[in-house]
Every structure is written in C-alpha cells, then in structure tokens.
Amino acid sequence: MNGKAAPRTAGEGLTRTRPRLDRGRGALGPALELVHTGRAPTRAVLTAELGVTRATAGAVAAELEALGLIRVDARPSAPAGAQGRPSHRLEVAEDGPVALAAQVHADGYRAALVGLGGRIVATAPGCETVDADPAKVLGSVVEAGAGLLRETGRHCVGAGLAVPSAVAEPEGTALNPLHLAWPAGAPVRQIFAERVRAAGITGPAFAANDVNLAALAEHRHGAGRGARDLLCVATGHRGVGGALVLDGRLHTGSSGLALEVGHLTVNPEGRPCHCGGRGCLDVEADPLAFLTAAGRGDPGPDVSLLQQADELIRGHYDDPAVRTATEALIDRLGLGLAGLVNILNPDRIVLGGLHRTLLGADPERLRAVVADRSLWGQSGGVPILACSLDHNSLVGAAELAWQPVLDDPSAALAAA
Template structure:
C-alpha cells in the first residue's frame, strides 16, 4: 500500500505563474494601466513589468508606453494596457430555436466578425452543427487571424463529462445528443486549431455578462433568462461558472412558484418553467401564440407596446409575481450578491422593476439578501461571447502553455 500508481507527476506548469491572472485582468478591463496591474496582482512593479512585456511578446496585449496618453493625477503616467487589436481570436457559435450564428471573438469580448446564418434549425444536430462550423471556418479563413479554440452555445443542459444535450426539446433535437463530441469532430475536420467546448446558452451568457457586462465585479452572480420556451439559470462563483458535479446545476425551471398552477411535464404543477416563459405570458394576456421560434419576440413586443392594455398589464404582473417567487427561492439557496435577467424576464424587469424587487425582498427571508440588486443583461450576443470565453479559458489560465 505504498504510494500510488502514477509515478511522479511532473510539474511543467511553472512558467511565470502571474501570467494568467494578469491576462484575465486585462481581458476583463480591470487593469487599464500597468500601475493598476501591479496593485491588482499584488506584486512588485518589476514583476508586473516583466509579466506585461511577456504578454505583449505573446501577441495578446498591447503596452502603450508613449507619454502623454494619460493625464489627471500627478506623478509619472503609467503605461496603458489594452487588448491587441489583431491578436488571436476564439471561434464562437450558437444554436437557438430561430437559427444559428457564428462569430470570431477577441480578448476583451470584442466581436471581430459575425456571420448571421439565419437558417432554420433541423432535427439533426450533426447537420446543424456542421453548417455553423463551416460558417466559423469561413470567417476564420477570411480574417487571417490566429485561433485559440472554439466554443458552442446550445439551448439545453449539457451533461459533463459526456457532453450530451439532455433537454434540447425546443429545437427538436433528440435528448442525449452528443453535441460536445459532434462539435469537436466538426471543428477538427474543418481544420480549426485548438480545443472545442460546448455549454448551455444561459450559462455562457452569464459568464459573458460577468466578465464584460452587467455582472462585472459580482462574486456570486445569479442569471435567470427565458428564450422562447422554458427557463434557464446560471451561477458564476468567483469568476468561474458553477455547473455542479455533472454540468446540471441551476436547472431552475422546476421550482414551484404557483401551487394552483398548470401541470408541468416534470410531474409537478406551477413550475417556473411553465409559469414565466413567453408562452405563459401570451396565454395569460389572452393572445394567440404564434410560431414557437418567435414567441420571445411576440411576447416582448406585446409587453413593450401594449403595456397599457389591462390584460397585458395583468399578465405581466402575474408573471412578475411568479418570477419573484422563483428568484426569492433561489436567493434563499444561493445568496447571490447580484441577479441579472435575460430574455422575457429582462423585459418584465424593465416593465415594472419595483414590483419584482418588492416580491423578491418580501419572500427571500432576510432583508439583507432581499436587497440584492436585480439588473437587466446588457451585452448583445452574450451567449456567443460566453461561448468564446470557454475557448479563451485555457489561455487565461496559462497563456504560455495554451499558446505553445
């Protein structure tokens, strides 16, 4: 019983350990100058200088030492740090009910190029993913930029480590489709370099909002959003996506928010999923629901343009109350320091922010948590940017190893 099977795990991850944290600070915009980088990293100026120079040599950031660029306080102005414009990019792809989309995303969440790809999503994941990866490969070729990897956002929980989509029901894919493997295969066949990752769209949206949007600075960020059908949730803890032990955390759709509510396929009734999605809103407002892939737009337009209508307003208030109950339950369990809402939930927050905040405060037990800020998502294409974050992550963790 001496020792273990593995002989002597060599530790080659030694290269300048502050490199990753430094890049992350520049990436998230928290280190605009070298002086700030120095204090944020908690190292000496000499070390921060060496780190910044190395990141510049890797082609990731730009160190602007020309004087006169910054003014305001006294003392020697610090060198400005910024993401390099023509630096490497990550491939980002997203599949949703009303089509798919491809993009190239640089450091800092900068959209370098996008391809709309407004094609109807078919029931065959391999075909859809193949098409979107083709779009990605074309974008990359046209740009001539270096690529660090690829990320895909899908509207379904993704089980880890298998990488299977467990409930892609609203896009008519078979449950359990091995989307992660399909995407990785397509990426490899298309000649796109670097690793490939797949994640749930709301998770990735939350990640993007945390780094570049309304979630910046939050330590316990809760994100809840609706697409066309169903509700998704995500939690970002200390800058890392919390996906649970097998990728299935924050499946918040089946919290009970209305004991007398309509039955849900999960076996319960009055679940958040069926009580606060666009379909529920349209039904409550007594409107005829249109095609499934445009429910979000229909509900959102209705909410914005006819809020004076009694039926619309009543439906909105009902949904706000239900959503508030669900958020309060999540606050009691997760105790986040910020909540951001997307999709129709964002529109509901915009319609009557005070009502939603009041319900959450009333039903989350402690006043302190009750006062948790609730904000709308601010980023365009946040799932897409989040998919790119997945691909950037290895570089952020260890730039030297990832770019070797």
C-alpha cells in the same frame, strides 16, 4: 583595465532580464485575465493586482504583447488631475487571435468570432430553422464560423458552443434539448469537436448550457462584473434557465446539472411542465407563457417567441391585457427569485431574455415581490440588474475557448 565596465553584449542583456521574466512567467495567465476583464487598465494597476514589482509587471506585459494578445501604450499617460507617476495603458489587441463561438436555440443558430475582452469581431448571418439532426446543425454553424475565419484571416484559439439544454459532465451530452427536437442525450460536444476539426479549425472545442455561458460572460464583461456570488436567471426563446458564479467560477454541480431553476414551482395549479411537474418557472415565465397570458397564443414555428413577447411589452404596455400578463409574469418570476435568494444568498442578480424586459417594465414590482418573500428582510436589498450584453451566450461560448489561453498563454497559443 581602464576601470570602465565592459559593454554588454545583446546576449548578456537578455541574461540580465531573463530571471525577472521567469519570476513573472507564472503571472502571465492572471495578468491576461486582468486585462481581458478590464480590471487592469494600466500597468500600475496590474502591478498592484499581481503583487509583483513594477519591473516584473512590465516584463509580463511585454511578453503578452509579444504574443499578440495585448497592447501596451508606448507613452504613459495619466487622467487630468491625477497625482503620481503616469502609467502605461493596457488594452487587448484588436487584431489579435479570436475564438469561434456558436449558439443554437429554438429559433435558429448563429456563429461569431470573439476576441479578448468579450468583443465580437464578426458574425455570420443567423439561420432561423433548426434541423432535428444535431450533426447537421452543428456542421452548418461550424462551416459558417470557418467562413468568417477565412474572410478575416484571424488566428483561432478554439471553439465554444452554447446549447439550450443541460449538458452533462464529463460526457458533454445534451440531456434535455426539449425545444430543439434533438434526441435526449445527444453527444453535442463530441459532434461539435468533430465538425471543428473537419473544418480545419485549430484549438480545443467545448460545449455548455447557454444560460451558464451567459452568466460567465456577464460576470467577466457585463452587468455582473465585480460581483462575488452572481445569480443569473434568463428566458431563452423557450423555457427558463439559471446559473450561479461563485468566487469567479461557474458552479455547475457534480455533473454539470446545477441550477435547473426552470423547474421551481411558482404556480401549483399551473401548466403541466415537461419535467412531469406543474406550474414550473419553465412554463409559467417564458415568452410562450407571456403571449398566452396576453391572449396572443402560440404564433407558430416561424415567429420568434422572444422577439414577439419583447416587442409586445415594449410597444403595447398600455394595453390592459399586456399589462396584466406582464404583472402576472413579474409576480411568478419574483416568487422564483425570492426562493433562490433565500437559498443561495447571492450579492447580485442579473436577468436576461424576456426577464430583462419584465424588469424594465416594472422594476419596483419585481423587487417588492422578492423583498416580501425575503428571509428576515435581509435579501430584499440584493441588486437586481438587467444583463448588459446583447449576445452574452455567444460571448460566454467564446470564454470556454479562451480559458486555456487565460490559464497558460504561451502553451495554449503554441498548441493552437
């Protein structure tokens, strides 16, 4: 022996690094979620967030890159004026896998492909009519998504569907698709999954309420990011929905039916509601209620209620009838929010659909109504923000399909 260490073979090199990767393998999912939600822009931040060594974080990042999920900047860099060692930047892979997202609402349906980071990669032209047969509608929207996959050649990890109805768990049935003319209790998850398989799309298929999914998307990628307990209230094209994210997870209740906030009474002498009550948010603070209050009435089945109401507030707020209707809806919405704040004590509220437009029209009035009804004055300071994602229900539908990958990247990609 000459005292020099024998050169390592390739196999020996892998043997030396493998224990490091094995120790960090359980961190693959948490690491991917940190990059996915923008909370780990660099390897240094990833190391700190995971509580592992720099070497383990590097091995985890390298494995996620090998799976085609993220990109690691080969040359570490630091912002101007920053101190300490520069760190490798981490980003989701722009050419990586996608999830098929589908949304059905009263005024049509749409399909899209959504990558990690909540980025919409491609969208199919939306359809503005919804058939009374859910199987026909879901078959059409899945075929539109399948066409996008063929055009882009992207690998699909699964599919998610957003519907304007409470979706019962574990059955996956739409209990109250009131504005779609679908039968109550339609097995939307089963139908959607069957159409996904028939189209040759790999990966699992999911379905959930559209506002729940909007809240999930906003919490991970939008105005709700960083909140611990996030309340989301939004108008769809018809009706009002709500959702709650607690400690990063959707709170859906024992059977998926939590946060049916549309049936809070805000005007006891108001309009009859589909639920059998009167003066619920669902019929007092949605686009149709606004158009009626503004003297515009129901524009008919071929016109988007949400679009017309939104354009009326944005373009004609000086019209006394429009201003009066806007203030009336703000007051009704504020009453509903105040009750929810007193019960749920969230640390942030985000508003979507027409409610986002109402907030923009007179934010101080809305905040004043909530503060005036606040218990002990402590809930009046809850931040009320507009949803920041234009297609948050679509992005949220994709989050359903991405979740198995976030839980176990290697296993989910092998199965898809």
